[in-house]
Amino acid sequence: MKKNDMKQQLLQLGNGAHALATQILGNTDDAADAVHDAFARVLSKPDAYDARTGGLKPWFLRVVRNGCIDQIRRRRPADNAVDELQDQAPGPDVVVEVAQRDRALQNALAKLSAGQREIIVLRDYMDLSYAEIADVQEIAQGTVMSRLHRARMALKEELTRHD
């Protein structure tokens, strides 16, 4: 893929990638760094993307996600932060920095596990297919529907509790 074409497409993915990184890292500034680093990695090697293996979107989101996981590893090198990723609680700044009208949603999301927030953003915000979600999260495709449904039900529950 030509570098300029890739740049154009990546621009469209910036916000979605940032939303995903925010849900993983729990902090919008760290998330912006993660997206920035992902741009740098991808654009320094645009040939690494092979269109025959799938869309640019899931591929790029996977690079972003891996970068976030590396960032968590660097942040807390002593313990198994990545194994705990699924249960990690978000930082307080996520809640503060989002727009007013989505605050209730953001609050409810913050109550879910990182893995649940992630899968909801990938499907309902980024519009990825189940196959693409499995690819990004590196989980079996057959488990996507049940994980997603559980995450949505948990989110619904949180929303009705506070609405």
Add this chain to the structure above:
Amino acid sequence: MTKQRQVDQHIGELLSGLLDGELTQQQRQMVKLHCEGCAECSENLESLRVLRKRIGDAALSEVGEDKWREHMNDKRVETPRSIGWILFIGGLLVVAGIAVSAFLFSDEIHIGMKFLIIAIYGGLATLLYSVLRQRLIERKTDKYKDVEI
């Protein structure tokens, strides 16, 4: 499966599958049939539909394209590695050039010895080149390898 039994079991995750368009034809019909006879599941389906839209319409990130364009055009993104390599390889070439010319034009080394040493290094360079070339081909054909760059 009787209707009562279907109601007992409810539809669960297939509701999400239906909304996401990820069900088979058969599953779709099964879910629709169930929802016609089950108020709980059809309400659940509707509330999930609303929830999906709410998330889709939400502003979960408000950075904006212009900001990302700045990120992309940031010099740190575009140049550091390539400049590093150019300086490194350029410097190496200059040093190697001086060494090679000093060696070739030296009067103290016998001409036969010169040929011998050229042969040894020439062979080494050929080997190195073939290894590098193979690596390059492998990298291009291995489609998953570079995902986690």
